Amino acid sequence: MSLIRNKITRNIKSLALLGLNYLSPGGTAILMYHSVGRNKIFFTVKPEDFQKQMACLSAKGYSVVPLARLAEMIKNKEEFPRKTVVLTFDDSFEDNYSNVFPVLKKYNFPATFFVATDFIGKDQKNESTGIFFKTLSWPQIKEMSESGLIDFEPHTSTHRELTGISLEEAKKEILDSKRAIEEGLGKKCHFFAYPRGKYDEEIIKILKENGFLAAVTVNPGRVRKTSDLLKLPRQSIDSLTYKLQFLHKIL
Ligand SMILES: [Zn+2]
Structure with a gap:
């Protein structure tokens, strides 16, 4: 029985990899990128691969919606x-301006873009x-924000793991980065990305009490x-994401 089940699962998986939507496992993917460039950091996506991934979303008729729209739904x-798919970029790499923004405009x-605000303009x-x-x-950041395409949201001030510091420090990290973006861009921030994905119920409470949606x-x-x-949840796209995996992640 388990052999048959395995075979069926394998077949469904290979059909899903071909992009057949009626087999979609449902839901929507929020893709998580970091650097798009030529450094040797494992999560860095090569510019040509990123271009192919965006071309793939376009060719397959995907609707790329803002995170705010998904949250509203x-x-x-x-x-x-x-x-439907959502795009996010963490950690404010300069290559997000040179290698990502032109493709998103195209x-x-x-x-x-989730920004650790103390990093802005400083090598890390x-x-x-x-x-x-x-x-x-x-x-x-201002140019991209004014284009209307890129929404900047906080990712703490110094990118410390919020569960490894006191609640007072965590609150300061969250609120200082929120304020820096709000003041820098003259907008309100309602979204947050947890550094290294670390959170607990106390951190969530801070977000809820401070206007995060x-x-x-x-x-x-x-x-x-x-x-x-x-x-x-988010689907991570990194240097090891080959084409079939990308197709599977956006299904
Ligand atoms: Zn980060």
Whole structure:
């Protein structure tokens, strides 16, 4: 029996990989990117691969919607339209301006960029590789925000794991980064990304008490209309995501 089940699962998986939507496991993917460039950090996607991925979304008729729209659909318990996807980029890599923004403009795809606000305009060291990388500057952030395509939202001030510090420090990390973006761009922030995906109920309480509508994690999976708005899963796209995996992640 389990042999038959395995065979059926395998067949469904291979059909799903071909992009057949009637076999879609349901829900919507929030894709999580970091750097799009040529450094050796494992999560970095090559610019040509990123271009192919966006071309693939366009060719397959995907509707790329802002995170705010997805949050609204969940809040209203609306059915998600088929072929909907959300794009997010974490950690404010400078290459998000040079390699991502032009491609998003080409396809008119909206995206949310989660920024650790103390990093803005300062070189940062990737902790696992020791590689230094450039971060976005305020003029770049302003230009992208004014395009109407990119929504900037907080990702703390210094990218510390919120469950490893006191609640007072965590609250300061969250609110300082929220304020920096709100003041820098003259807008309100309602979304948050937990650094390294670390959160607990106390952190969620801080978000709820301070006007956040939704927050994204690094837990893999699809968003459904029953998803908890403050624990939204994301599908990570990195240097190891080959084409069939990408197709599977957006299904
Ligand atoms: Zn991050």
